[in-house]
Amino acid sequence: MNDNTWIDRGPSPFIPGFRLGDVTLASGVRLRVAMGGNGPPLLLLHGHPQNHLTWHKVAPTLAQEFSVILPDLRGYGDSDKPPGGEGHRNYSKRVMAQDIIQLMDRLNYNTFIFVGHDRGGRVGHRLALDYPDRVSRCIFIDITPTATMYALTNKTFATRYFWWFFLIQPAPLPEKMIGQDPAFFLRQHIDAQNKTPDATEPAIFADYLRCYQHPDMLHAVCEDYRAAATTDLEDDASDGEKSIQCPLFLLWGEQGTVGQLYDVISTWQEKAREVTGVGLPCGHSPQEEVPGEMLGHLLPFLRRNN
Structure with missing residues (x-):
């Protein structure tokens, strides 16, 4: 690591063998990161409404073969939460992808394998497009492309994924409404998406x-x-026929909205050169619902050419 890159925050209370730290990027944004293991660099990026702890059931196993990096996205967890800026640009997937590149620069990793769940996968899509020389392989978990999902919106999707339309309302409407009882909203959100009872432990x-x-x-x-x-759709449209060049592996929950409404692999074949994947017997969060089965499919792809 570069000098003064890592401000150590001690061992993770939830992920054995991992340490917590703060990394300040070239942009000035500070990310909370958990790290553990040895081997080729493997970065896992969570989605909404979680933080890096969503990986706690799979990270120790992965750390037996890889140097595992678990950031909190900007705005999430214990990372910095800058203002959105004009056009919400500071939370565009392009800027969030830039965070990941700056993080890996700080950690002295030139190329790495990327795993992203939910919003993290959407950051990974932009990461693979904007920095094709940095990402050797990608794994996206339970998503289809953002532009595709908006373009194919129907009543069923809008009902199941209502927050895609609620959270985009002008500030401060959704912030105020959720803020009245965030525990209720968070519990309803997680329980509606996960199909495995008690997959998210109380702690x-x-x-x-x-x-x-x-x-x-x-x-x-x-x-x-x-x-x-808004901004992300504009960035996607400006890319034209640009596609993901590295191998892409997809995992999704067969019992969840994405798995039930879309042919997941075909949606990504329009966006990437090499696509494989498999559905899992769960809802939205395989890493919490069926971690063993997820690792059984993930590890062979991760080990390719290592």
Whole structure:
């Protein structure tokens, strides 16, 4: 690492063998990061409404073969939460992808494998397009492309994924409404998406809530979704026929909205050169619902050419 890159915050209380630290990027944004293991660099990026703890069931196993990096996205967890800026640009997936590149620069990793769940996967899509020489392989979990999902919106999708349309409303409407009872909203959100009872343990949920109830995170979450419905779509449209060049592996929950409404692989074949994947017997969060089965499919792809 570069001098003064890592401000150590001690061992992770939830992920054995991992340490927590703060890394200040070239942009000045500070990210909270958990790290552990040895081997080729493997970065896992969470989605909404979680933080890096969503990986706690799979990270120790992965750390037996890889140097595992688990950041909190800007705006989420214990990372910085800057204002959204004009056009919500500070929460565009392009800027969030730039965070990941600057993080890996700080950690002295030139190329790496990327795994992204939910919003993290959407950051990964932009990462693979904007920095094709930095990402050797990508794994996206339970998403289809943002532009595709908006273009194919129907009543069923709008009902199941209502927050895609609620969170994008002008500030401070969604922030104020969620802020009246963030625990209720968070519990309803997670329970509706996961199809495996008790997959999110009480201690993990409590940490998600600790972060989620902070007004700055609520605003950042909304800015993330507002950017997805505006700036991100504009960036996608400007790319034309640009596609992901590295191998892409997809995992999704067969019992969840994405798995039930879309042919996941075909949606990504329009966006990437090499696509494979498999559905899992769960809802939206395989890493919490069926971690063993997820690792059984993920590890062979990660080990390719290592």
